[in-house]
Structure formats: C-alpha cells, structure tokens
Amino acid sequence: MKKIYYKNHLIKKKWSQVFLKDQNVIDTIVKTINPKKHQKILEIGPGLGALTKQILNIADLDSLILIERDSNLVNRLVQMFNKKINILHQDIMTTNFFDLSHKVGQKLRLIGNLPYNIATELIVYLFQYTNVIYDMHFMFQKEVATRLYANPNKKEYGRLSIITQYHCKVVPLLTIPATSFFPIPKVESMVMRLLPHTNTPYPIVNIGKLSSLTKLAFRQRRKTLRNSLSTFFNETEITQKGINPALRAENITINQYCTLANMLNNK
Numbered sequence: 001m002k003k004i005y006y007k008n009h010l011i012k013k014k015w016s017q018v019f020l021k022d023q024n025v026i027d028t029i030v031k032t033i034n035p036k037k038h039q040k041i042l043e044i045g046p047g048l049g050a051l052t053k054q055i056l057n058i059a060d061l062d063s064l065i066l067i068e069r070d071s072n073l074v075n076r077l078v079q080m081f082n083k084k085i086n087i088l089h090q091d092i093m094t095t096n097f098f099d100l101s102h103k104v105g106q107k108l109r110l111i112g113n114l115p116y117n118i119a120t121e122l123i124v125y126l127f128q129y130t131n132v133i134y135d136m137h138f139m140f141q142k143e144v145a146t147r148l149y150a151n152p153n154k155k156e157y158g159r160l161s162i163i164t165q166y167h168c169k170v171v172p173l174l175t176i177p178a179t180s181f182f183p184i185p186k187v188e189s190m191v192m193r194l195l196p197h198t199n200t201p202y203p204i205v206n207i208g209k210l211s212s213l214t215k216l217a218f219r220q221r222r223k224t225l226r227n228s229l230s231t232f233f234n235e236t237e238i239t240q241k242g243i244n245p246a247l248r249a250e251n252i253t254i255n256q257y258c259t260l261a262n263m264l265n266n267k
C-alpha cells in the first residue's frame with residue numbers, strides 16, 4: 001500500500017489519521033469550544049496538535065490532558081509542548097475517566113477530531129462517564145453527526161440517536177468541508193456539542209431495558225411495534241401506554257421508549 005506522509009509523519013489509516021490543516025477552520029472550532037484557564041480540558045487523538053496549539057494560544061490553561069495512541073505522535077507532541085501538558089500514550093477505549101476527573105478534581109471538558117473508525121463506539125463508551133464530563137465538543141463525519149441529533153420520523157433516527165439524546169443535549173455547531181483535512185476524506189464533517197443532562201428529562205429505572213428494547217425495535221425497523229416488540233409486549237400493553245402499536249420503531253419518541261422500558265422492567 002502507498003505510504004502517505006503529513007509533516008514527516010507516516011499516516012496510519014488503521015487509526016483514522018486525518019489531520020486538520022485549514023487554520024481558519026481550526027480557529028473557528030477552538031473559538032466555539034471557548035476554553036478557559038481553570039477548566040480541565042482533555043483532547044482525544046491530538047495527532048500533530050492542530051487543535052492543541054490553538055487552544056494553548058487562546059487560553060492560558062492550568063492543565064491540558066492529551067490522549068493519543070500512536071507512539072510516534074506522542075513523541076512529536078512531547079517535543080512540541082511544554083511540561084504543563086499531560087500526554088498519555090494510551091487507547092481511549094480503555095481510559096478510565098473517573099480516575100482522570102478525580103485526579104484533576106473537576107469535571108472534564110472533552111474535545112477532539114475523533115478517529116472516525118471508532119467514533120460511535122467511543123461516544124457510547126463515554127456515556128458511562130457522563131457524571132464526570134462537563135461537556136464534549138467532537139468532530140464526526142456528517143453521516144454519524146446527523147444520526148446523533150435526529151428526531152423521530154427521520155431516516156437517520158435510530159438507536160444511536162436515542163441513546164445519545166437520552167444522555168446528552170446534542171447541538172450541531174459547524175459543518176466542515178472535506179478540503180480542510182489531509183488526506184482529503186470522501187465526506188463532510190460536523191462539529192457537535194454534547195452536553196450531559198444534569199437532570200435527566202427521561203426518568204428510567206433500568207437503562208439496560210432501554211437498550212434491549214431499542215435493539216429489538218430497530219432490528220426490523222420497517223415492522224410495526226405490535227410485531228417487532230411481540231416478544232416483550234402484547235398489543236394491549238402497548239396501547240395502554242398511549243402508544244399506537246401500528247407505528248414503527250422510527251416513529252416513537254425517546255419518552256415513549258422510556259415508558260416502554262419501564263414497563264418492561266416491571267415484568
């Protein structure tokens with residue numbers, strides 16, 4: 001396979017290395033994140049420090065944590081930035097955010113141009129840590145981003161929309177053209193803000209039930225609920241909760257899924 005370099009770094013596709021190169025875009029993203037001195041910012045996949053450098057330019061941060069998997073990039077980052085920065089050479093998917101937040105004594109602000117191959121898996125992983133996360137500003141490929149904030153009756157609405165909006169308020173912020181990156185990806189990207197709910201709008205007894213319910217409903221999303229959920233409920237039970245059993249998985253609001261999840265929990 002052809003080797004591609006960026007700033008003398010051999011790009012590793014297996015870790016979705018796509019680097020932000022447009023300085024105006026970098027400035028806009030960082031301005032939108034609006035970092036402040038006493039906040040504890042953690043960047044996922046800093047790469048060659050495009051966002052990192054700009055964050056340090058505009059805010060005299062007390063602390064900044066970087067988590068990067070590629071040892072070559074870690075060495076470059078160590079050379080580039082001073083001791084104030086805590087650079088961790090590790091896999092984000094095994095990082096314990098409770099420990100990190102405990103160490104800095106504060107909730108974390110997470111940011112990053114995420115590795116696209118693990119982006120969805122990663123945010124679901126992060127949802128277990130929402131009580132130690134203040135907010136998240138992430139770049140996603142547009143196709144994933146639109147699924148995060150999709151509402152019922154849209155084709156993008158699915159399990160990812162439900163689980164994300166269950167945990168966070170989702171705010172689309174910026175659309176970023178493919179030409180802002182090297183190498184140029186095939187798709188546009190979006191910067192999103194995810195703000196964990198401090199008071200959940202969706203009181204639910206057992207989140208595991210919401211997960212199994214949506215899995216079942218969306219496995220056959222064209223089927224009506226009376227059919228797709230028949231292993232859990234009969235038609236009368238669905239109707240008693242004020243939900244029309246002739247609707248399909250994509251027509252049901254998160255509130256309604258939570259109602260069904262609570263009913264399932266009581267069975």
Ligand SMILES: C[S@@+](CC[C@H](N)C(=O)[O-])C[C@H]1O[C@@H](n2cnc3c(N)ncnc32)[C@H](O)[C@@H]1O
Nearest residue numbers: 015018019020045046047068069091092113115
């Ligand atoms: C899309 S690049 C972004 C690079 C840089 N932030 C930028 O915008 O130019 C994703 C970065 O995440 C790193 N990465 C990939 N998988 C990772 C993982 N599991 N844990 C930590 N970092 C990872 C890659 O090595 C790469 O530096």
